[in-house]
Amino acid sequence: MSAFNLETCARSNILALEPYRCARDDYKDDGTNILLDAxxxxxxxxxxxxxxxxxxxxxxxxxxxxxxxxxxRYPDPHQRGLKRLLCNLRNTHHHTDKKITPDNLFVGVGSDEAIDSLMRCFCVPGRDRILVCPPTYGMYSVSAQVNDVGLVKIPLLPAPSFALDVANIKQALSNEPNIKLAYLCSPGNPTGAPLAKEDIRQLLEHPTWNGVVIVDEAYIDFSPEGSSLAEWVAEWPNLAIMQTSSKGFGMAGIRLGSLFASAPIARLLNSMKSPYNITSPTSALAMYAFSPDGLAVMHANREKIVAQRERLIRELPKIKGIGRLRGGIESNFLLYELLNKVGQPDNVTALAVYERLAENRGVVVRFRGKEHGCLGCLRITVGTETEVTRFLESVGETLAEVNGHDIVVYSDEEKREVEANAVIS
Ligand SMILES: Cc1ncc(COP(=O)(O)O)c(C=O)c1O
Known part of the structure; x- marks a missing residue:
């Protein structure tokens, strides 16, 4: 039994909010009316x-x-058609027999809007705090700072599991005052590792904490079918799941994020949003992407990404100076250590490789070595076959330049040894 109570958890000014109304809430654009209202x-x-x-x-x-x-014309402020397609996609019945409906949804300008809206809905500036688990997506803390909301950090367990430290999180939720939201990320960024459902359940069942568990599933479409917990919001009033069309669906340019939650939470977020936050081109393109034709394209592209991801996992350990794969393989990126001359993971080496790759080779990856538990790490997005070929060539040569050795690829004997030591999950 959780201690969650929306009436005392959400901000009182938001609970009392009267949403903006327009004439088209009452009279739809059915193609026969002349619209002289807006x-x-x-x-x-x-x-x-x-x-x-x-x-x-x-x-x-x-x-x-x-x-x-x-x-x-102004776009539809409610987007129920789009929301119905999202429900069809996520009503998989892997996690509950119950069904989610458009009333369980908020759609925003990327999931970045949802991250921020949740904070404005639940956290009183200057008083309330959120819990985050580093290493994690940077926008949770940026949004917190913008909203004058404090951070409680409980790091993930060390690589390669990057699992939730459930005992310490539960303790913080029991003892630290004014934590309203816990932002979790599954699969994680930059870890690529999924969080265990049972760990999330333990937080949802916290007996004294009056707050909401948020699971950011931005990369969920690269995970095995049925991994998304979106429909689980039908079981848990204190759970919210965020997703985006930017990753698996390859539509970062349309800026569409979705948040699944209990109907009362979704209602609050919808009442707060600016009325026409989703543009007509965005919803038209997203509705295509979520249709059977669009899903077929998404699945075909996902297969290509998975093939290139496997190629990187096969080929990178053969390159001298590439260390261990940290974290998981459930996203469209991989987190790898870079080693210095004496074979140790090292930020100076990783940063030098990162800079030289971009400046000399035109290959841009992400340096993540300063993130908790990611010493010497680069995060590499899985690209097209041609891009991966160019990356593999460039990274080996750049490592040889930085570390001052001739060998780019290990000999067969050395290769067998590194492959035997490669960490694949
Ligand atoms: C974990 C995570 N959440 C959310 C986002 C942002 O998604 P959107 O493009 O929908 O704003 C990203 C983008 O990199 C991300 O990595």
Missing amino acids: NENAYGPSLTTAAASSASSATTSSGPEIDFLGLH
Whole structure:
């Protein structure tokens, strides 16, 4: 039994909020009404007739100056069609027999909007705090600072598990005052490691803590089918799951994030948001991506990424100066140690390789050596086959330059030895 009580956990000003209403909450744009309620421009968007004509002829027979993805109209503030598709995707019944509905959803401008909205909904600036588990995604602490919300840090257990330190988290939730939200990330960034469902359950069952467990599933579409806990919000009033179209769906440019939560939490977040936060092109493109055709493309691209991820795991240990794989392999990136001349993981080496890769070879990866438990680590996003080829060549040569050795790839005998020692999970 958890001690969660939304009425005392959320901020009182948010609980009392009257959401902004527009005339189209009452009278929908059904194509027959003339819409003179929202001070839009009935003559259409400021785009050339040629652009409007080619776009509209693909979608509609109405005049080109009137239609161009409906850009001259405000978008749907509720996005229930989009939310229904997201529910279809996540009602897998791997974690509950219950179903989530559009009432369980908030959609925002990337999951970064959801991260921030949760904080503004639950945390009183200057008083309340959030719990984070480093190494983790940097926006939780940026958003906390912007909102004048404090941080309680309970590091993940050491690599390669990067599991939750459940005992210490539970203790902090019992003893530290004013923690309202716990931001967890599964699979983790930069760890690539999934969190254990049973560990999350233990936090949800905390007997005295009045707060919300948030699981950021940005990379969940690279995990095995059924891994997402989104539908679990139907069981737990104190759970929120964040997802994004930026990673598995390859649509970072449309800025669409989603948050699954109990209907009362979703209602609060929806009442806080600016009314038209999701643009019409964003929802049109996302609805395509979540349709059977779009899902087929996503699955095909995921297979290609997984193949390149496996190639990196096979090839990187053969390169002299590449150390252990840290963390997991459930994302579209890998976290690897870089070794110095004497074979130790080392930030000076990792930083030098990072800089030379970018400046001399045009290959940009991420230096993560300063993150907790990531000494000497680079985080490498899995690219296309050509990109991975170029990265593998460049990293070996750059390591040889930085460490001053000739060998780029180990001999067969050396290779067998490093492969035998390679950590694969
Ligand atoms: C763990 C995690 N959460 C959220 C995000 C941001 O997602 P979005 O593009 O939806 O804002 C990222 C982006 O890198 C991420 O790594």
